[in-house]
Amino acid sequence: MALTFNDAIAKYEPTLGLEVHVELNTLSKMFCGCATEFGAEPNTQTCPVCLGLPGSLPAVNGKAIESSILIGLALNCSIAPFSRFARKNYFYPDMPKNFQTSQFDEPICVNGYLDVEIETDEGMKVFRVEIERVHMEEDTGKSLHVGGATGRIHGAEYSLLDYNRAGIPLVEIVTKIIPGTGKYAPQVARAYVTELRDILRSLGVSDVKMEQGSLRCDANVSLAEIGSGKLGTRSETKNVNSLRSVERAVSGEMVRQANRLEKGERIIQETRHFLEESGETRPGRSKEQAEDYRYFPEPDLVPVTPDADWIETLRATLPEKPSLRRKRLKAEWNVPDKEMTSMVNAELLDTVEETVLLGADPTKARSWWLGEISRLANEKEVAPISLITPAQVAEVIALIAFGDLTDKLARQVVEGVISGEGTPAEVIEKRGLKVVSDDSALMVAIEAAIAAQPDTAERIRGGNIPAAGALIGAVMKATGGQADAAKVRELLLKHLGQS
Amino acid sequence: MIRNSASAMAEALAKKEITSVELTQLHLDRIDAVDSQVHAFLHVDREGALSQAAAVDAKRAAGEKLGPLAGVPLALKDVMTQKGIPTTAGSKILEGWRPPYDSTVVSNLKANGIVILGKTNMDEFAMGSSTENSAYGTTHNPWDLDRIPGGSGGGSAASLAAFEAPLAIGTDTGGSIRQPAAVTGTVGVKPTYGGVSRYGLIAFSSSLDQAGPCARTVLDAALLHEAIAGYDKKDSTSINAPVPAVVAAAKKLDVKGLKIGVVKELSGDGYQAGVRSRFDEALQELVAAGAEIVEVSCPNFEYALAAYYLIAPSEASSNLARFDSMRYGIRVGDDGNAGAEEVMKITREVGFGKEVKRRIILGTYALSSGYYDAYYGSAQKVRTLIVQDFAKAFAQADVLVSPTCPTTAFKIGEKSDDPLAMYLNDIATIPVNMAGVGGMSLPVGLSPDDGLPVGFQIMSAAMKDDLMYQVGGTLEAALLSKWGAPILSQAPALATK
Numbered sequence: 001m002a003l004t005f006n007d008a009i010a011k012y013e014p015t016l017g018l019e020v021h022v023e024l025n026t027l028s029k030m031f032c033g034c035a036t037e038f039g040a041e042p043n044t045q046t047c048p049v050c051l052g053l054p055g056s057l058p059a060v061n062g063k064a065i066e067s068s069i070l071i072g073l074a075l076n077c078s079i080a081p082f083s084r085f086a087r088k089n090y091f092y093p094d095m096p097k098n099f100q101t102s103q104f105d106e107p108i109c110v111n112g113y114l115d116v117e118i119e120t121d122e123g124m125k126v127f128r129v130e131i132e133r134v135h136m137e138e139d140t141g142k143s144l145h146v147g148g149a150t151g152r153i154h155g156a157e158y159s160l161l162d163y164n165r166a167g168i169p170l171v172e173i174v175t176k177i178i179p180g181t182g183k184y185a186p187q188v189a190r191a192y193v194t195e196l197r198d199i200l201r202s203l204g205v206s207d208v209k210m211e212q213g214s215l216r217c218d219a220n221v222s223l224a225e226i227g228s229g230k231l232g233t234r235s236e237t238k239n240v241n242s243l244r245s246v247e248r249a250v251s252g253e254m255v256r257q258a259n260r261l262e263k264g265e266r267i268i269q270e271t272r273h274f275l276e277e278s279g280e281t282r283p284g285r286s287k288e289q290a291e292d293y294r295y296f297p298e299p300d301l302v303p304v305t306p307d308a309d310w311i312e313t314l315r316a317t318l319p320e321k322p323s324l325r326r327k328r329l330k331a332e333w334n335v336p337d338k339e340m341t342s343m344v345n346a347e348l349l350d351t352v353e354e355t356v357l358l359g360a361d362p363t364k365a366r367s368w369w370l371g372e373i374s375r376l377a378n379e380k381e382v383a384p385i386s387l388i389t390p391a392q393v394a395e396v397i398a399l400i401a402f403g404d405l406t407d408k409l410a411r412q413v414v415e416g417v418i419s420g421e422g423t424p425a426e427v428i429e430k431r432g433l434k435v436v437s438d439d440s441a442l443m444v445a446i447e448a449a450i451a452a453q454p455d456t457a458e459r460i461r462g463g464n465i466p467a468a469g470a471l472i473g474a475v476m477k478a479t480g481g482q483a484d485a486a487k488v489r490e491l492l493l494k495h496l497g498q499s
Numbered sequence: 500m501i502r503n504s505a506s507a508m509a510e511a512l513a514k515k516e517i518t519s520v521e522l523t524q525l526h527l528d529r530i531d532a533v534d535s536q537v538h539a540f541l542h543v544d545r546e547g548a549l550s551q552a553a554a555v556d557a558k559r560a561a562g563e564k565l566g567p568l569a570g571v572p573l574a575l576k577d578v579m580t581q582k583g584i585p586t587t588a589g590s591k592i593l594e595g596w597r598p599p600y601d602s603t604v605v606s607n608l609k610a611n612g613i614v615i616l617g618k619t620n621m622d623e624f625a626m627g628s629s630t631e632n633s634a635y636g637t638t639h640n641p642w643d644l645d646r647i648p649g650g651s652g653g654g655s656a657a658s659l660a661a662f663e664a665p666l667a668i669g670t671d672t673g674g675s676i677r678q679p680a681a682v683t684g685t686v687g688v689k690p691t692y693g694g695v696s697r698y699g700l701i702a703f704s705s706s707l708d709q710a711g712p713c714a715r716t717v718l719d720a721a722l723l724h725e726a727i728a729g730y731d732k733k734d735s736t737s738i739n740a741p742v743p744a745v746v747a748a749a750k751k752l753d754v755k756g757l758k759i760g761v762v763k764e765l766s767g768d769g770y771q772a773g774v775r776s777r778f779d780e781a782l783q784e785l786v787a788a789g790a791e792i793v794e795v796s797c798p799n800f801e802y803a804l805a806a807y808y809l810i811a812p813s814e815a816s817s818n819l820a821r822f823d824s825m826r827y828g829i830r831v832g833d834d835g836n837a838g839a840e841e842v843m844k845i846t847r848e849v850g851f852g853k854e855v856k857r858r859i860i861l862g863t864y865a866l867s868s869g870y871y872d873a874y875y876g877s878a879q880k881v882r883t884l885i886v887q888d889f890a891k892a893f894a895q896a897d898v899l900v901s902p903t904c905p906t907t908a909f910k911i912g913e914k915s916d917d918p919l920a921m922y923l924n925d926i927a928t929i930p931v932n933m934a935g936v937g938g939m940s941l942p943v944g945l946s947p948d949d950g951l952p953v954g955f956q957i958m959s960a961a962m963k964d965d966l967m968y969q970v971g972g973t974l975e976a977a978l979l980s981k982w983g984a985p986i987l988s989q990a991p992a993l994a995t996k
Contacts, residue, residue, distance in 0.1 A: 299705035302736060
């Protein structure tokens with residue numbers, strides 16, 4: 001009988017290690033002036049430097065250094081006063097120089113930590129994840145293996161190479177080993193990557209889109225028998241493309257390893273690939289015969305020696321920590337946990353805050369963005385913020401508050417703005433959507449309704465109040481739904497002597 | 500005209516006594532006449548050179564301000580990229596590659612109106628001291644066609660000595676500018692590391708490579724030095740400081756009060772008697788000109804050669820990894836079935852020569868896990884010691900001097916089967932690269948024992964390049980007045996076609 005996750009954690013203690021690669025969102029590449037835009041035509045964003053042509057030399061992108069330092073500071077790291085690039089030597093067709101310019105024993109940031117909060121059986125609990133290092137490196141090109149069953153290089157008929165990605169600045173954030181998470185290992189892994197993503201987003205240094213590969217996580221997992229005091233052999237799982245996958249990959253790997261150990265098999269130190277569909281991992285390259293990368297200091301680049309004053313200037317610009325900000329906003333807006341989580345997951349926290357800062361009621365702002373606007377965005381498969389601005393949403397909310405729009409009309413206004421009919425004011429103007437609150441205009445409609453249904457009017461006069469519904473409906477229909485129904489009712493009953 | 504100095508040619512151009520097109524044509528004719536014997540050039544860009552020359556002539560006719568060497572032709576070592584012009588670095592693996600970009604040196608040459616005649620032969624990837632390692636045949640020394648012209652920049656030096664070009668560009672990793680200058684009776688300068696941009700210089704050993712001027716006179720070298728030197732943001736290791744005033748220094752012709760340090764460790768045993776005697780005579784000329792001679796000791800120079808043969812191959816093993824047949828150069832073994840790695844393997848096997856493979860293997864080994872500290876690590880420590888030796892020596896003397904090479908030009912084939920003997924050629928030039936300081940070689944006569952040119956090396960501290968030009972210029976003038984004619988006038992005439 002195969003062990004389940006619960007069986008695994010009853011007997012084994014997991015140790016985690018997480019390596020996160022972040023593509024920085026600098027306008028140009030790490031070592032040359034080429035553009036970094038995602039999704040451009042293959043090989044259109046290249047030059048002699050990122051193609052590694054003979055004779056070309058790298059020159060460091062200062063913005064990438066700045067971003068790396070900001071990341072280090074946000075993760076409570078020490079910033080090295082002297083750090084160096086190093087060459088990592090290995091052959092691969094999509095590596096233009098057949099070495100990757102990276103950092104080895106002299107990284108730019110070391111020894112930090114990140115606290116993550118997860119829900120446990122005993123309530124919310126904070127785990128401290130220690131950061132070993134943050135270092136800079138360049139991305140490789142991309143291979144597309146055509147033909148063959150697996151999409152991998154082996155068995156492919158031919159391969160296409162795109163060097164647009166070659167030389168994009170990457171920052172690798174490596175944790176120390178994370179012991180003591182027990183059954184919460186999968187959640188801790190997910191919470192860490194989530195928190196890290198939020199920090200990187202708040203710093204504005206990366207797009208942090210896991211699905212586009214601008215944030216990639218490799219999860220190292222090992223198991224040891226509880227109380228053994230030992231560390232087991234680890235596997236490294238790659239291809240983990242979402243936060244949910246981080247959690248699934250860790251738990252899946254824990255179960256797989258526990259089953260092997262249970263059968264008396266050893267764990268092979270290897271790279272494994274996460275399979276999105278099954279939540280399992282399959283073996284990749286074995287690291288048993290450790291590849292010798294022959295690192296040595298990159299002679300083409302001078303050492304990075306950031307000025308202490310500059311570091312302090314950068315420290316002063318650090319934004320509020322996402323975890324603290326969430327706590328603050330949750331209290332200020334009085335939002336339940338669950339709603340807060342949905343807002344964060346939908347990546348709408350900034351947007352809602354901006355709308356609130358423009359005067360909107362927090363609850364209304366949240367409900368518009370998470371409700372109607374998200375629904376329309378889902379239909380169109382775009383981000384809500386690409387459809388309408390916080391200022392426009394704030395304006396609509398204000399118009400409702402002033403009684404100029406009903407909720408129903410407001411939805412039409414929003415829909416109009418989204419279909420490109422202009423600003424809320426323009427949509428209201430063009431579609432003639434203003435609430436009809438002018439009593440005389442309503443009275444004309446009411447009298448017309450009474451004239452059309454004299455019998456109904458007579459019954460109301462006779463005290464049959466519920467019959468008023470038919471006349472109110474007729475008025476609403478006549479005004480194109482722009483009248484405030486409560487107001488119509490009030491005027492109608494008054495006119496027929498019933499109030 | 501073609502036997503003139505570059506500055507004399509520049510003057511004739513300025514006075515409109517000759518056009519650049521005419522001057523360029525004279526050199527192209529000379530190349531046609533003698534290069535089948537010398538084999539200094541791998542590629543002659545006749546049309547390109549003449550059209551660059553015509554452009555300079557047009558600018559001059561229009562009264563535009565031109566650089567001091569505008570219109571003068573030059574030979575470019577084949578290790579420098581020039582847009583659209585075949586560039587091989589002397590290797591088969593790059594056969595047919597036409598770079599899509601200009602090296603910074605070439606951009607600077609073009610901006611100065613210097614006419615590029617073509618690309619000169621060299622040891623493959625600048626690894627060698629004789630050009631015998633070129634995949635395209637050996638260059639012959641115009642002094643004796645059976646002898647080597649030095650290396651790796653033998654083509655550049657030979658083109659000067661054969662009057663195929665008055666100026667040339669070389670690169671010097673362990674002596675590749677100075678040793679060829681020494682054995683061909685020409686002048687060659689390795690500027691301070693970082694003085695000239697390496698952007699577009701096909702790397703052999705990044706921390707040692709330095710491009711520099713080759714010429715027939717010290718002043719010509721200085722003029723070319725100022726044309727190509729200066730900070731370049733594309734090369735992080737280039738120095739962001741004003742270029743030393745080397746032209747003014749070359750014209751000073753005065754060394755009164757300068758202290759000249761003779762490096763004890765770079766003479767004596769192993770140096771040919773005729774080399775030593777010419778070196779000593781040159782020292783006497785400097786004394787006569789008012790310089791003070793002091794002896795300095797650089798005890799760690801003894802280890803320079805060994806450390807060099809760890810550092811340079813280590814960097815080379817990584818620099819040469821990019822030659823993998825994927826994007827440029829030759830591709831061998833791509834039969835439609837072989838995988839990428841196999842094609843890489845076959846291409847590198849066929850494309851690289853013996854010496855290059857030897858150094859890739861050596862460097863790969865030196866950087867390997869478990870050996871790194873003992874080899875690469877120790878070599879870097881030696882390098883620091885050499886830097887310290889230079890610092891101490893430069894505290895005692897303004898410049899340091901030594902013979903450039905232990906011997907005059909040897910016979911083609913004499914050392915090609917003995918790499919260690921070959922490596923020893925660079926024993927006096929390597930320390931300069933290890934410390935990143937400046938070094939110059941200029942001719943100081945013919946060795947009495949074989950009648951071949953002897954080179955005199957002058958070394959100056961980092962960014963004090965002007966001092967070696969000052970001493971070199973003074974020594975050259977003293978020797979010229981003694982000889983009555985430039986040394987190359989004693990070279991045997993080449994048969995012309």
